[in-house]
Amino acid sequence: MAQLILSPLAVTAGESFNTGTEAFKQGKYKKALKYFEVEVESGNNSAKLRYNIGVTLMKLKRYSAATIYFHGLLNDAKWRDLARYNLALAAERDKRNLIAAKHYRIVREGAATEKLRNMAAHRLNYLAGDNRGEKELPWLATMSLSAGRDDNAFALHNEILSDSTIGADNFAELFAWGQYRLSGTKNNGWRVHGYGFGRKYEEYENLDLASVRTALSRDRQWLGWNTELGLAAEMVTLGGEPVSRQALLLAKMAKAWGRSLVSFTFSPGYYSGGEEYAYLDGWRQRAELSWQRPVFFTETRLFYRYDDNDREGQEKIGGDYYSYSPARHALGGSLDWKISPKWHLSTGIEYRRSLYGEKNRITDSQGNVDSYQRESDRVRSWMGAKYRITPNFSVSGKYQHIDNEENRDVYTYDKSEFSLGIGYTF
Numbered sequence: 483m484a485q486l487i488l489s490p491l492a493v494t495a496g497e498s499f500n501t502g503t504e505a506f507k508q509g510k511y512k513k514a515l516k517y518f519e520v521e522v523e524s525g526n527n528s529a530k531l532r533y534n535i536g537v538t539l540m541k542l543k544r545y546s547a548a549t550i551y552f553h554g555l556l557n558d559a560k561w562r563d564l565a566r567y568n569l570a571l572a573a574e575r576d577k578r579n580l581i582a583a584k585h586y587r588i589v590r591e592g593a594a595t596e597k598l599r600n601m602a603a604h605r606l607n608y609l610a611g612d613n614r615g616e617k618e619l620p621w622l623a624t625m626s627l628s629a630g631r632d633d634n635a636f637a638l639h640n641e642i643l644s645d646s647t648i649g650a651d652n653f654a655e656l657f658a659w660g661q662y663r664l665s666g667t668k669n670n671g672w673r674v675h676g677y678g679f680g681r682k683y684e685e686y687e688n689l690d691l692a693s694v695r696t697a698l699s700r701d702r703q704w705l706g707w708n709t710e711l712g713l714a715a716e717m718v719t720l721g722g723e724p725v726s727r728q729a730l731l732l733a734k735m736a737k738a739w740g741r742s743l744v745s746f747t748f749s750p751g752y753y754s755g756g757e758e759y760a761y762l763d764g765w766r767q768r769a770e771l772s773w774q775r776p777v778f779f780t781e782t783r784l785f786y787r788y789d790d791n792d793r794e795g796q797e798k799i800g801g802d803y804y805s806y807s808p809a810r811h812a813l814g815g816s817l818d819w820k821i822s823p824k825w826h827l828s829t830g831i832e833y834r835r836s837l838y839g840e841k842n843r844i845t846d847s848q849g850n851v852d853s854y855q856r857e858s859d860r861v862r863s864w865m866g867a868k869y870r871i872t873p874n875f876s877v878s879g880k881y882q883h884i885d886n887e888e889n890r891d892v893y894t895y896d897k898s899e900f901s902l903g904i905g906y907t908f
Contacts, residue, residue: 511541545572546776563593581738623660628903652684688721710734727754742775761796780817787812805840829865858888
């Protein structure tokens with residue numbers, strides 16, 4: 483059965499089809515694909531040809547492209563079981579295990595042949611961790627180190643920066659993430675996880691930023707959804723001084739619908755800024771809805787995020803007041819291309835609208851009081867590239883631009899960052 487799944491079927495067809503089939507048998511997959519495409523151009527739209535193109539694309543590791551052909555066979559009674567099994571294989575190899583499990587379950591429960599049902603059941607067990615034996619490790623971790631340049635490290639209004647070099651600085655950045663499964667499997671178990679992040683500037687040490695988080699989560703399946711519920715604690719420092727300590731609830735639900743993956747997260751948290759940053763004390767509620775789906779040769783993701791803040795605010799001597807309680811709506815999307823097994827490109831954009839809940843009060847040098855409510859529109863865009871040298875080691879580059887417009891010019895700014903780095907997955 484494995485040979486049936488991964489090899490094109492030999493059938494009577496035109497010369498280009500036969501030549502393509504022979505090239506496939508010889509392991510010349512690019513050549514085989516060219517001949518199959520010639521057959522399509524000649525008017526052959528048979529299910530057998532579409533299946534052969536799909537498995538050839540699988541051999542070329544073009545999984546997103548292969549799924550287009552397999553999806554087109556799901557309404558064909560003769561081919562749908564094989565097509566769906568291959569959809570599951572493509573999703574699994576593309577690291578989309580939720581979608582893979584969905585297709586495997588359908589094959590396991592309804593395929594016409596016992597052999598195919600057993601193969602799907604085996605893959606499901608593998609994904610659940612039941613048959614991985616020593617291959618499955620209870621832990622996973624990744625680390626990256628990068629260096630770059632920020633042309634407006636203070637995020638100041640551009641006209642304040644009288645010289646283009648003022649506010650620009652080089653930085654080094656370290657990020658590490660890891661998790662350890664305490665019990666059970668990834669679909670039903672407990673794990674601890676966390677991350678650490680640090681950015682150090684070459685000149686402006688008071689802008690050095692660091693954060694660390696640790697969390698305990700319970701993963702399980704509920705009514706067809708993969709869910710996570712947990713608690714986390716996080717600490718953030720700026721210039722080496724504590725800015726806030728946070729306690730958060732982590733809640734997430736994710737489910738595959740067809741070729742799409744829909745997820746919803748909710749994370750309420752309480753912030754304590756301490757003596758120097760007491761104006762940050764208070765609550766933040768964050769909710770996010772995202773939709774992800776392979777489109778042509780890319781993985782497309784759209785999201786909406788809502789933040790609601792209820793913070794103390796900053797009362798100055800003389801009665802001036804600054805609000806730190808914005809309500810924020812963010813809408814964005816990203817595209818990821820795996821153009822080869824080693825090259826991965828990505829790009830994205832996010833628009834964020836912020837409206838502060840309380841009015842700022844500012845007294846000028848003549849004693850006049852200006853009372854206004856802050857409003858801002860921010861557009862953040864980015865692009866990146868990663869080259870995988872080995873399965874675990876990679877190099878990457880990223881460019882990011884932020885354009886922030888507010889109803890008070892002093893808060894309006896734009897900035898660009900670029901960085902190069904290395905990463906390792908353990």
